[in-house]
Amino acid sequence: MTIPDFARSFLTFRIDLHLKPSLTASHKPPFTVNNARIQIEARCKISDRISGKAQTFVLGAACKTEYVGVDRGMWTQPNADFCIILSTDSFFILKSWDRNNKGVPRYPASLGEQPERQSGLVRDTYERVSIDVRTCxxxxxxxxxxxxxxxxxxxxxxxxxxxxxxxxxxxxxxxxxxxxxxxxxxxxxxxxxxxxxxxxxxxxxxxxxxxxxxxxxxxxxxxxxxxxxxxxxxxxxxxxxxxxxxxxxxxxxxxxxxxxxxxxx
Structure with missing residues (x-):
């Protein structure tokens, strides 16, 4: 019998602005490439008895919105809690500020306000993602x-x-x-x-x-x-x-x- 070894399991999403524009950021990224590796907190598998198909989703550990790689002033203001949920082809981002309907704009501003619940296809947003669930x-x-x-x-x-x-x-x-x-x-x-x-x-x-x-x-x-x-x-x-x-x-x-x-x- 095996189970997930959560201490050694990670998801990673890669942003490369030379290949895909940012669709989820609330600020201009300081650099054009970032690989965000996040420990997996939980896993959910949903199996359809009729179709026989199954989908697996993983939850990444919470972090805070940040400017990556800057010398000083790393935390964005206003700051949000950030969680990401991934499958092999889709993502779901949850952001929570000090109150609902904060009205924080996305970057660029032409994208409108930053949603608290934002989903989409991996291929439209990230250069690539990986889900590495180790077992024990x-x-x-x-x-x-x-x-x-x-x-x-x-x-x-x-x-x-x-x-x-x-x-x-x-x-x-x-x-x-x-x-x-x-x-x-x-x-x-x-x-x-x-x-x-x-x-x-x-x-x-x-x-x-x-x-x-x-x-x-x-x-x-x-x-x-x-x-x-x-x-x-x-x-x-x-x-x-x-x-x-x-x-x-x-x-x-x-x-x-x-x-x-x-x-x-």
């Missing part, structure tokens, strides 16, 4: 006692949640378990980790990449999970921010694996 042998932990013992021994853990949408789409979400609660007296554990990828539950189309939300997941049993999704969250009548506030609860198949780093690829 693993042992499935079958009981709460086994999970708790591995947790307290500081073993590396990976989680998987599986569920079905519309009796057609099988969803599998894989992620490193960064936070785990463990009670060795009553043998209770609880995963609380993220961010992960969570698809829109109402989606029923092949363009899944537009449907994703960032989420955290909690579970303490094999058949139930609760997710909290990032969504525009009102502060008052005229102001909202992106915050983890939308709760989804559902029947799932949850698995905890212990990674075996002596048998990694």
């Amino acid at each position: 042998s693993a042992q499935q932990l079958e009981s709460a006692q086994a999970i708790i013992q591995a947790t307290l021994a500081n073993e590396p853990l990976v989680g998987a949640c599986r569920f079905c949408l519309h009796d057609r789409y099988d969803i599998e979400i894989d992620f490193p378990i960064k936070t785990m609660n463990a009670n060795e007296r009553e043998w209770i554990y609880q995963v609380d980790t993220g961010p992960i990828l969570f698809p829109d539950m109402s989606a029923d189309c092949p363009n899944w990449i537009n449907s994703f939300h960032l989420a955290y997941v909690a579970f303490n049993r094999a058949d139930w999970a609760e997710f909290i999704l990032q969504a525009p969250t009102p502060l008052n009548e005229s102001l909202s921010v992106n915050h983890y506030s939308r709760i989804m609860t559902m029947t799932t198949q949850n698995t905890v694996f212990q990674a075996r780093y002596d048998q990694c690829e």
Whole structure:
């Protein structure tokens, strides 16, 4: 049995302004080439029972908007949180400023305002992308006692949640378990980790990449999970921010694996 080795898994996107103009930047890039290597936070595989086709998406670790390679003044102002989701042919960028609808222009200004959720085809935007998911042998932990013992021994853990949408789409979400609660007296554990990828539950189309939300997941049993999704969250009548506030609860198949780093690829 193998699982993703998230500590050694990366996505990379390459921008070369001599070959393709920038479509996602909010400033003029200081240089014409950049390879952005980002650690993979989570993976989501969606399989269609009718067509037999499957799509895989990966979530890159969050970073901040920046001027790459300058001597001073590296952070853009106003600054945004930046996350990218990639498949082999599509991308989805999530940007969050101090409030929604900030109105930050793209570069060049003729492209209009910078969207908070921007998707497109890799071939139109990047010179190339790569997704390198390394794998590692693993042992499935079958009981709460086994999970708790591995947790307290500081073993590396990976989680998987599986569920079905519309009796057609099988969803599998894989992620490193960064936070785990463990009670060795009553043998209770609880995963609380993220961010992960969570698809829109109402989606029923092949363009899944537009449907994703960032989420955290909690579970303490094999058949139930609760997710909290990032969504525009009102502060008052005229102001909202992106915050983890939308709760989804559902029947799932949850698995905890212990990674075996002596048998990694």
